[in-house]
Amino acid sequence: MTAETARQFEALEAQAARIMGVFTRAGHEAVAPAIIQPAGVFLDGIGEALRARTYVFNDPDGRELCLRPDLTVPTCRLHIERVDDPATPAKYCYNGAAFRYQPAGADAAHPREFRQAGIESIGHKDPIEAEAETLALMIEALSAAGLDRRSLHLRFGDLGLMRALLDALEMPPRWRQRLQAQFWRPPVFRAELKRLTQDPARLIKALPERLVRQLQTATPGTSETIVAAHLETEGKEPFGRRTVTEIAASVMAVIDDARAKPLAPSAANLIEAYVATSGPSRNASAKIAALANSAGIDLSAALDRFDQRLTRFTALGVNLDDASFSGEFGRSLEYYTGFVFEIGAPGQPLLNPIAGGGRYDGLMRLAGSPVDVAAVGAAIHTERALAAIEGSIT
Amino acid sequence: MSTDKLVFAVPSKGRLMEQTTQVLAEHGLTLRKTGHARGYRGAFDELPDIEVAFVSASEIAAQIKSGTVHFGVTGEDLIRETIPDADTRVEFVSKLGFGHADVVVAVPDFWIDVRTMADLDSITVPFRRQHGRSIRVATKYINVTRRFFAGSGVADYRIVESLGATEGTPASGAADLIVDITSTGETLRANALRILDDGVILRSEANVVVSNAAPWSESTTALADNIRSRFKALKS
Numbered sequence: 001m002t003a004e005t006a007r008q009f010e011a012l013e014a015q016a017a018r019i020m021g022v023f024t025r026a027g028h029e030a031v032a033p034a035i036i037q038p039a040g041v042f043l044d045g046i047g048e049a050l051r052a053r054t055y056v057f058n059d060p061d062g063r064e065l066c067l068r069p070d071l072t073v074p075t076c077r078l079h080i081e082r083v084d085d086p087a088t089p090a091k092y093c094y095n096g097a098a099f100r101y102q103p104a105g106a107d108a109a110h111p112r113e114f115r116q117a118g119i120e121s122i123g124h125k126d127p128i129e130a131e132a133e134t135l136a137l138m139i140e141a142l143s144a145a146g147l148d149r150r151s152l153h154l155r156f157g158d159l160g161l162m163r164a165l166l167d168a169l170e171m172p173p174r175w176r177q178r179l180q181a182q183f184w185r186p187p188v189f190r191a192e193l194k195r196l197t198q199d200p201a202r203l204i205k206a207l208p209e210r211l212v213r214q215l216q217t218a219t220p221g222t223s224e225t226i227v228a229a230h231l232e233t234e235g236k237e238p239f240g241r242r243t244v245t246e247i248a249a250s251v252m253a254v255i256d257d258a259r260a261k262p263l264a265p266s267a268a269n270l271i272e273a274y275v276a277t278s279g280p281s282r283n284a285s286a287k288i289a290a291l292a293n294s295a296g297i298d299l300s301a302a303l304d305r306f307d308q309r310l311t312r313f314t315a316l317g318v319n320l321d322d323a324s325f326s327g328e329f330g331r332s333l334e335y336y337t338g339f340v341f342e343i344g345a346p347g348q349p350l351l352n353p354i355a356g357g358g359r360y361d362g363l364m365r366l367a368g369s370p371v372d373v374a375a376v377g378a379a380i381h382t383e384r385a386l387a388a389i390e391g392s393i394t
Numbered sequence: 395m396s397t398d399k400l401v402f403a404v405p406s407k408g409r410l411m412e413q414t415t416q417v418l419a420e421h422g423l424t425l426r427k428t429g430h431a432r433g434y435r436g437a438f439d440e441l442p443d444i445e446v447a448f449v450s451a452s453e454i455a456a457q458i459k460s461g462t463v464h465f466g467v468t469g470e471d472l473i474r475e476t477i478p479d480a481d482t483r484v485e486f487v488s489k490l491g492f493g494h495a496d497v498v499v500a501v502p503d504f505w506i507d508v509r510t511m512a513d514l515d516s517i518t519v520p521f522r523r524q525h526g527r528s529i530r531v532a533t534k535y536i537n538v539t540r541r542f543f544a545g546s547g548v549a550d551y552r553i554v555e556s557l558g559a560t561e562g563t564p565a566s567g568a569a570d571l572i573v574d575i576t577s578t579g580e581t582l583r584a585n586a587l588r589i590l591d592d593g594v595i596l597r598s599e600a601n602v603v604v605s606n607a608a609p610w611s612e613s614t615t616a617l618a619d620n621i622r623s624r625f626k627a628l629k630s
Contacts, residue, residue, distance in 0.1 A: 043552050044527040044528055044552055051552065051553070052540055103478075177519055178516060178519060181518070181519045181550070182515075182547075184549065185547050185549055187547060188515065188547030188549075191512075191547070202512070203507065203509065203513055206509045206510075206591075207506065207507075208506070211506075227506075230506075231504050231506070236503050236504035236506070236586070237504060237586060238502075238504050239502060239504075239564065239565045239586065240502055240564045240565060240567060240570060241525060241567060241570055242502070242505065242517075242521065242570060244504075246517075246520065246521070246524060247504065247505060247506065247507055249520065250507040250516075250517055250520065251506065251507050254507065
């Protein structure tokens with residue numbers, strides 16, 4: 001659909017000018033990162049699911065490149081290139097093409113080439129303020145583009161709440177890490193919860209009995225030697241990237257799992273109940289607090305932040321009458337780490353939001369920063385926004 | 395090619411061609427080359443209206459997909475890799491009992507902590523923390539691998555396309571594990587690789603397949619029914 005006609009091209013250009021005007025007036029510097037990007041950053045960082053939708057190719061030198069599937073990673077890379085210290089605060093905006101293979105076939109709502117207009121706020125000091133500004137600015141931009149701001153549906157999620165919940169529940173740290181990593185895959189996540197409550201040391205039966213006995217009675221620090229000796233006796237020679245140290249740590253984790261108390265069913269139920277939470281965003285923290293209280297855990301710090309954020313939204317003029325919260329939302333977007341949001345337009349299917357964004361504090365490191373840097377951003381799917389506007393005019 | 399000609403693709407060389415010729419003969423389809431001996435056209439004595447095309451085995455799946463041939467003999471692995479929604483686009487008429495090959499997930503044998511796909515998933519998090527990248531899977535079966543890994547809940551990995559000597563990639567460091575075909579497991583063992591307990595993705599063998607995308611007329615449909623009945627009759 002991208003500018004298939006001259007009229008459409010002009011309409012998109014005019015819309016982009018209005019949107020970019022809002023962004024730049026708010027202090028976001030306009031940038032134009034490269035369309036062709038090194039594939040590794042996207043593919044190693046974001047996983048095979050996005051790879052399957054990224055146009056990857058080799059240049060004549062054999063380098064693996066891709067057409068950017070979004071502008072967030074390219075903007076992060078641009079920032080790292082421009083400043084000595086990646087933690088240097090910066091606010092950027094962009095309007096440019098992104099490319100995604102559409103497995104079910106491209107159509108107007110799912111074009112393989114589309115334009116994103118978005119903002120990034122990198123290295124900010126006040127996370128809640130940066131999130132509130134980001135959301136408010138997106139609404140401002142959509143309004144400048146011609147959408148009635150009161151007609152927009154907002155949908156919020158918060159991966160920080162999920163993390164706080166896992167932190168508050170009693171379990172070994174590695175289980176937390178695993179659940180955190182599996183949150184994005186609902187069936188696997190559910191299976192893992194079940195396993196941790198019933199049979200946390202699933203693999204122990206598959207490990208050689210003698211090795212398990214040796215490791216169970218081993219003094220700390222000797223597990224690697226024991227595993228190395230075992231491999232030697234069995235004639236299993238180590239090779240490749242994974243080391244015996246890693247294998248030993250992984251085997252010890254299984255043995256520790258066997259010693260650990262299984263996850264309490266009440267904890268698993270609470271996690272499931274949190275994930276299933278949905279409804280108006282104003283009631284969300286009370287609902288979640290009630291869940292937490294009934295399980296005897298305290299999430300007040302994380303919930304306070306959630307409420308403060310809503311307060312900041314209102315202070316910046318965001319109308320929360322049509323804002324919902326879902327404990328599950330954020331699942332399909334693997335690089336988000338905290339607050340996430342989507343904006344839907346009237347007459348557009350919920351699955352096709354016209355804008356979305358959130359916090360991704362891990363992304364700068366993936367893009368090449370040696371240190372973690374706070375980052376919040378959002379983008380408008382400009383073809384969908386235009387379709388929504390033209391739909392609401394006619 | 396006239397639209398009224400039914401085109402039947404068979405592997406163009408080697409053992410696959412010999413076995414195909416033999417099995418087709420067992421089903422009453424005697425294959426002979428027409429024209430030049432080194433040409434790529436043939437016919438069946440019993441059904442002279444069929445045009446036989448000798449095509450390289452890997453190309454047959456692509457031609458079935460695009461519909462440039464009506465029938466073909468090729469491995470299920472190649473069909474599944476080339477045609478994502480094979481069950482709607484292709485009809486599997488009959489398994490032919492040769493060309494057996496399993497498409498499997500294999501890891502270095504010394505990974506004693508990884509016996510299943512679930513174990514593989516559980517090492518992806520520590521692996522990324524240790525090496526700053528996802529685990530790499532070398533394969534030529536990109537689509538088959540993606541579907542199987544997604545179905546097994548393994549998400550944090552990256553496919554490295556490998557068009558030959560895939561078994562050597564974990565040792566060379568180009569990949570960490572592989573998805574490849576094996577018939578006896580000999581090559582895997584020689585490379586100190588082990589198939590995961592639940593790592594058999596597909597038990598493939600040569601199949602007679604029909605393209606739904608090919609142009610079907612009344613006469614080619616009748617010919618297709620004739621071919622089908624030859625395979626069905628022998629089976630029942």
